[in-house]
Amino acid sequence: MSPELLAKLLNLSSQAGEIIMDFRKKSPDYLIKDDNTPLTQADKASHEFLLNELTKLTPNTPILSEESSHIPFSIRESWEEYWLIDPLDGTRDFIDGSPDFCISIALIKNHYPDFGLIYSPFDKVHYYRLNQGPSIKLVNKQTQKILTSKPKRWEKIVVGRYSINNKNLKEHLKLKTNFETFKLGSALKFCLIAEGVYHYYPKFGRCSEWDTAAGICILEGSGGRVVDLENKALKFNLTDDIISPSFIATA
Numbered sequence: 001m002s003p004e005l006l007a008k009l010l011n012l013s014s015q016a017g018e019i020i021m022d023f024r025k026k027s028p029d030y031l032i033k034d035d036n037t038p039l040t041q042a043d044k045a046s047h048e049f050l051l052n053e054l055t056k057l058t059p060n061t062p063i064l065s066e067e068s069s070h071i072p073f074s075i076r077e078s079w080e081e082y083w084l085i086d087p088l089d090g091t092r093d094f095i096d097g098s099p100d101f102c103i104s105i106a107l108i109k110n111h112y113p114d115f116g117l118i119y120s121p122f123d124k125v126h127y128y129r130l131n132q133g134p135s136i137k138l139v140n141k142q143t144q145k146i147l148t149s150k151p152k153r154w155e156k157i158v159v160g161r162y163s164i165n166n167k168n169l170k171e172h173l174k175l176k177t178n179f180e181t182f183k184l185g186s187a188l189k190f191c192l193i194a195e196g197v198y199h200y201y202p203k204f205g206r207c208s209e210w211d212t213a214a215g216i217c218i219l220e221g222s223g224g225r226v227v228d229l230e231n232k233a234l235k236f237n238l239t240d241d242i243i244s245p246s247f248i249a250t251a
Contacts, residue, residue: 001107001115005057006130009117012053013103016046017121020088028095038091043067046087046103054083066210073240081109084236086210090186092162099123100185106213111235116217118187127191127218135194135221148223148251149196155179158189158198168204190215193251194222201249209236212244224251
């Protein structure tokens, strides 16, 4: 990916973020989709904007968005390269008034993220990783490389705000010692491990591929790792259901 394309993607995500923030000023109406997740007008507006603009930028690259997940596997299985996006990750947080929502954009090549970008519209902060290089945090036009950190006195474990009562998660945490738990929404958890704020993110239960791809790319570029419960790297676009397995993200 060229620096010119990166600059355009940063601009697109910022524009999509402004669209989302405009909806945040209103009381968000939403409906519940078949998978029991909420959908707001902000989700749809961000999706339509990113879909249209990405198509203009890279007309030969297919796009799979959370809001276009109906594309059948019989079509997707031939894709060697495609955009995988979540136009509004953390919709429940967005509805509840939390700032912990983001936009996730990943470029998948040969079933693995080759590029990842996560943007926090509330804080106006970009995280990204380009061409297998280091992971970068962009704030107020200033860039800095980010790195994971080791626990000093205790491990800081971050979990999803709405999955804290998951039975398997509770059992997993019983095996840990000397830690403190924090709750945070969306793929921003990957980013905050990547920049050394947290150290460990266990995920059990339902999680879609667009929730993980960009975050995995960014975390690996800062020294971290994401594996499934069999200690294997996650792969993408290999099944019909587009669901990521349970995984462990570590610094």
